[in-house]
Amino acid sequence: MDLSALILADSRFPGGGHVHSGGLEEVVARRLVTSVRDLPGFLSGRLRTAGFLAAVFAAASAHTAVDGGDWSLLDSELDARTPSLAQRDASRAQGRGTARAGRIAWPSPVLDALLAATPRPHHPVVLGALVGVAGGSPYDAAMAAAYLAVSGPASAAVRLLGLDPFAVNAVVARLDLASVCAEAAAVAGDDPASLPSPGSPALDLFAEAHARHHQEEVRLFAS
DSSP: OOHHHHHHHSTTSSSSGGGOOTTHHHHHHTTSOOSGGGHHHHHHHHIIIIIHHHHHHHHHHHHHHHHOOOHHHHHHHHHHTOOOHHHHHHHHHHHHHHHHHHHHHSOOHHHHHHHHHOSSOOHHHHHHHHHHHTTOOHHHHHHHHHHHHHHHHHHHHHHHHOOOHHHHHHHHHTSOHHHHHHHHHHTTTSOGGGSOOOOOHHHHHHHHHHHHHHHHSOOSSOO
8 A cells, every 4th residue: 555545544644534433433322332252243234335435435536636537527426426424424524524634744836726626525526636735645545434334333332332343453454445436446446426326325324323422511523
């Protein structure tokens, strides 16, 4: 992986991802995940749906950063593929934080153009743009996005359930990120309107439920 993608996938990058659990907090509250043995199913499902979608648009964004394209269209196509308002808000919140940090790390007229076209971009769009600006490939951008889609919930599981971090990270290491990212990178140059649109109704419902409960009681994560 390109160094920029590794930096962006690092939980210490100040993009705000550490306050999002990717639906895991709501799942834990419902006792659908209670131990390490429950994690593979949740993380694999998230990788193949929300993770793949993020990887596709991060790869497309990295391609656009190099070859040009319509940032507004790319962002709106991802918006259309994210039916949950809570998930859209979470994505744009992370996108805003990543953009702020990214403009300092990798200042570029390409990023300026993206933010002029869509001031609050979705997280995968700005993530992919930063990887492309820094010289990374669409595959690198896809890998950063896919990894974040599962490492965030995995880290949340450790914090919420007190799980063994070694066992949790072993679950992440066994996920097949490579094939998901290869598939995402293969369509990076396609028309944004024709990009894949995997859905996960359960994650959408969990996100909406978490947003409601977050207003009623203190939650550890914003989403």
